Amino acid sequence: xxxxxxxxxxxxxxxxxxxxxxxxxxxxxxxxxxxxxxxxxxxxxxxxxxxxxxxxxxxxxxxxxxxxxxxxxxxxxxxxxxxxxxxxxxxxxxxxxxxxxxxxxxxxxxxxxxxxxxxxxxxxxxxxxxxxxxxxxxxxxxxxxxxxxxxxxxxxxxxxxxxxxxxxxxxxxxxxxxxxxxxxxxxxxxxxxxxxxxxxxxxxxxxxxxxxxxxxxxxxxxx
Amino acid sequence: xxxxxxxxxxxxxxxxxxxxxxxxxxxxxxxxxxxxxxxxxxxxxxxxxx
Amino acid sequence: xxxxxxxxxxxxxxxxxxxxxxxxxxxxxxxxxxxxxxxxxxxxxxxxxxxxxxxxxxxxxxxxxxxxxxxxxxxxxxxxxxxxxxxxxxxxxxxxxxxxxxxxxxxxxxxxxxxxxxxxxxxxxxxxxxxxxxxxxxxxxxxxxxxxxxxxxxxxxxxxxxxxxxxxxxxxxxxxxxxxxxxxxxxxxxxxxxxxxxxxxxxxxxxxxxxxxxxxxxxxxxxxxxxxxxxxxxxxxxxxxxxxxxxxxxxxxxxxxxxxxxxxxxxxxxxxxxxxxxxxxxxxxxxxxxxxxxxxxxxxxxxxxxxxxxxxxxxxxxxxxxxxxxxxxxxxxxxxxxxxxxxxxxxxxxxxxxxxxxxxxxxxxxxxxxxxxxxxxxxxxxxxxxxxxxxxxxxxxxxxxxxxxxxxxxxxxxxxxxxxxxxxxxxxxxxxxxxxxxxxxxxxxxxxxxxxxxxxxxxxxxxxxxxxxxxxxxxxxxxxxx
Numbered sequence: 229x230x231x232x233x234x235x236x237x238x239x240x241x242x243x244x245x246x247x248x249x250x251x252x253x254x255x256x257x258x259x260x261x262x263x264x265x266x267x268x269x270x271x272x273x274x275x276x277x278x279x280x281x282x283x284x285x286x287x288x289x290x291x292x293x294x295x296x297x298x299x300x301x302x303x304x305x306x307x308x309x310x311x312x313x314x315x316x317x318x319x320x321x322x323x324x325x326x327x328x329x330x331x332x333x334x335x336x337x338x339x340x341x342x343x344x345x346x347x348x349x350x351x352x353x354x355x356x357x358x359x360x361x362x363x364x365x366x367x368x369x370x371x372x373x374x375x376x377x378x379x380x381x382x383x384x385x386x387x388x389x390x391x392x393x394x395x396x397x398x399x400x401x402x403x404x405x406x407x408x409x410x411x412x413x414x415x416x417x418x419x420x421x422x423x424x425x426x427x428x429x430x431x432x433x434x435x436x437x438x439x440x441x442x443x444x445x446x447x448x449x450x451x
Numbered sequence: 452x453x454x455x456x457x458x459x460x461x462x463x464x465x466x467x468x469x470x471x472x473x474x475x476x477x478x479x480x481x482x483x484x485x486x487x488x489x490x491x492x493x494x495x496x497x498x499x500x501x
Numbered sequence: 502x503x504x505x506x507x508x509x510x511x512x513x514x515x516x517x518x519x520x521x522x523x524x525x526x527x528x529x530x531x532x533x534x535x536x537x538x539x540x541x542x543x544x545x546x547x548x549x550x551x552x553x554x555x556x557x558x559x560x561x562x563x564x565x566x567x568x569x570x571x572x573x574x575x576x577x578x579x580x581x582x583x584x585x586x587x588x589x590x591x592x593x594x595x596x597x598x599x600x601x602x603x604x605x606x607x608x609x610x611x612x613x614x615x616x617x618x619x620x621x622x623x624x625x626x627x628x629x630x631x632x633x634x635x636x637x638x639x640x641x642x643x644x645x646x647x648x649x650x651x652x653x654x655x656x657x658x659x660x661x662x663x664x665x666x667x668x669x670x671x672x673x674x675x676x677x678x679x680x681x682x683x684x685x686x687x688x689x690x691x692x693x694x695x696x697x698x699x700x701x702x703x704x705x706x707x708x709x710x711x712x713x714x715x716x717x718x719x720x721x722x723x724x725x726x727x728x729x730x731x732x733x734x735x736x737x738x739x740x741x742x743x744x745x746x747x748x749x750x751x752x753x754x755x756x757x758x759x760x761x762x763x764x765x766x767x768x769x770x771x772x773x774x775x776x777x778x779x780x781x782x783x784x785x786x787x788x789x790x791x792x793x794x795x796x797x798x799x800x801x802x803x804x805x806x807x808x809x810x811x812x813x814x815x816x817x818x819x820x821x822x823x824x825x826x827x828x829x830x831x832x833x834x835x836x837x838x839x840x841x842x843x844x845x846x847x848x849x850x851x852x853x854x855x856x857x858x859x860x861x862x863x864x865x866x867x868x869x870x871x872x873x874x875x876x877x878x879x880x881x882x883x884x885x886x887x888x889x890x891x892x893x894x895x896x897x898x899x900x901x902x903x904x905x906x907x908x909x910x911x912x913x914x915x916x917x918x919x920x921x922x923x924x925x926x927x928x929x930x931x932x933x934x935x936x937x938x939x940x941x942x943x944x945x946x947x948x949x950x951x952x953x954x955x956x957x958x959x960x961x962x963x964x965x966x967x968x969x970x971x972x973x974x975x976x977x978x979x980x981x982x983x
Contacts, residue, residue, distance in 0.1 A: 232497070232498050234494060234497035234498055235497075236490055236493050236494045236497065238741065239493055239497060240671065240737065240740060240741050240744060241493060241496075242489065242490065242493040243741055243744035243745050243748060244671070244744045245489050245493065246486050246489050246744075246748050247744045247745075247747040247748035247751070249485055249486065249489060250482055250486075250748050250751060250752040251747065251748070251751040251752070251755070253481075253482055253485075254482060254751060254752060254755040254756055255751075255755055257478060257482075257755075257756060258755050258756060258758065261464060261756075261759075261774070262702075262706075264462050264463065264464055264768075265702065265762070265767050265768060265771075266699070266702070267460075267462075268459070268460045268462065268767070268768050269696070269698045269699060269702060269766050269767055270696070270699070271695075271696045271699075282459050282460075283459075284459055284460070284698070284766050284767075284768070285696055285698045285699075285766050288695075302455075302457055303457055303458075304457070327695075330695050331695045332624050333624075333695075334693075334694075334695040334697065334700075335624040335625060335626065335628070335629065335693075335695075336623075336624030337624075337635065338628070338629055338633075338634060338635030338636065338693075339621060339622040339623060339624050339625065339628035339629060339632065339633065339635055340621045340622075340624070340635065341558050341559075341562060341620075341621055341633055341635045341640070342558075342635065343635060343636065343637045344557070344558035344559075344561045344562045344565075344635075344637065344640075345556075345557055345558045345561070347852040348697060348701075349697065349698070349701055349764060349765045349766070350764050350765075350851040350852035351637065351701060351704075351765070351852065352637055352852070353557075353558070353561050353637070354852065354853060354854055354856070354857055354920075355541075355544070355545070355557045355558075355561070356935075357930075357931070357932050357935040357936075358852050358930060358935070360764075361930070361931075362932070365931050365932050366931065366933070367931070367932040367933055368932075373933075374932065395552075395553065400936050401548045401549075402548040402936075402939070403548065403552070405552060405553045405556045405558075406553060407621050408621070408623075410623070410624075413623070413624045416624060420697075423697075424697055427697070427698055427766040428459055428766060429764045429765065429766060430763060430764055430767075430769055430772070431764075431848065432763070432764035432848055432851060433848075433925065433929065433930035433931075434848050434849065434925070434929065434930075435926075435929035435930075436929050436930050436931060437928070437929050437930060437931030437932075437933070437934065457769065458768055458769045458770070459768070460768065462768065462770075464768070464770045465768060465769070465770050467770070468769065468770040468773060472773055472777065473773075474770055474773045474774065475773040475774055475776070475777040475778070476777075478756065478774065478778075479777065479778075482752065
């Protein structure tokens, strides 16, 4: 039998089967990739921190350490660097207490709707500064305008003070409103911010708050 | 051609990601290739029709 | 549109009546969205405006939630509208569907009132359950999430049962399969985690796989149905295009999700996956544009060849909005999305007004346009006219709204560009860098233009509502006189 002249490109079943294949297989790949990623972004533990195991999202006790954000030659961008022990609100937090504080912070972040003004990890609204590395922001460090304004001596105390009375401080014409944040919730939020600054964001934001001199020196941010 | 592994954690997809666009080209290819089979089987079906 | 549908001898389908109920609420929420947007835009210029009364976060929350909800309403309405035409049988269980409509509308009212009057809660689980979940676009408290799931299940049962009973067209098959994915994805956004990276990972499953995959396929399905209804396009051709669109939209859109996984703590391999798959996302949007215009031209040409003078489209405003959709989808979702989809660019543009510019044109171009087109089809049906011609008001509405949204988009793009260069590239982000960029004259000028264009959009919206309310009666009177 001679072959008939057929038109596959205009055949509905051809496109239907192709659509089903591509959709189904892309979905399977996405699920596979998601499992792989979920394993990598699950939160680390206190033991990981003690043993120097690199986790993309460290455990809550990372609040007991000094955190920096430095250029990594190997990665080709800045990465969080977890350093020496550092007291947080004047004490070292146990794994259980740190986890509870972080949880309170995350709940408060959601209940106060932070993301409809700020961005977290770059997502949210664009009315107020990105908070991804807020913990490391020079404005909050010793000598920075935000810490100076609150009259406190540590980053965490300055942030907690500001969060409780944001509209009392002369920051900018566009002020943060008073959201009724309690002292304990403020502590939780600061823990949440410190923890977020320790997440490996593949170098976002780039050149965080650097001056040209610091950039040339290949050095650090505010610290 | 292949660079040293740079990411934090080792994984299958991270391994494929070591060359220039290797991972994404690999994924595109395995999605598109079976469409050749779909094409030819459809052609056969149309030819045998009636 | 607001005139009572019950008195109309043409409007006997209860499924279509239910569609009109959904359309009416949708248009009201659309108005609420625009008003909230105007308040938020003014707050960029006058920071003291409603400070600590109705803050930016509240205005913005209601702005984006009214957007999502009015679109879901109009989408559900559109499905009820096409259900009986496509399946050829009477809709199954529409009575329960009507009950679900009232439950959903009551729930939406309560959620909006709580958003406006309670605004925020204490840092407890109770706040997330009853006040505000605080996750952009998914702010609806958990109780409402569960309510939405129940209502959507009822809606899905209406659609699925009718589909199983009636004829299974290609359009309806895609619709039924796609709706299942669309509804199921909502579940990925319904849990709490203290790990912000995990939170964002699943959040994007809902947001991206909605707006860059399932919603786009939904639009393709609606366009296919509308082309058959309005210009009498051939079903074989329309359905072949639909399958090609599904292939390309899902082929690029599903793994295109990777472009949201560049910077949230997820591995580096997403750079490549996100970049190349999402770079292909505009391709199906070009295809849809070509398809709509080609079919329109072909049917018009065929009608002329047969010696039939005049327009082939039996619904002027609807075809105008659908063509705007074809172009707006490509421009807003395709071009504006591609602008900043590569990680090398996105590391600077991520979280700036660039995203806002893209969001405005994409939601409008890809979704608002075609849903407004469906509303005009609803009006045509409700008034029982064979031909619905554009009025002066229809033209003012489409011109002012499109011009306004384009203007806002250009203004926000300029603001974003300035922000990218000054705040991000030059000053490296941070508190001081952010406000330095926000205070520059070019940024402020862009925000002024955005606000002006927002007002233009709102005037267009008033024309739109006015037209939807009056056009049907006008066309009916004209047809009776002829």
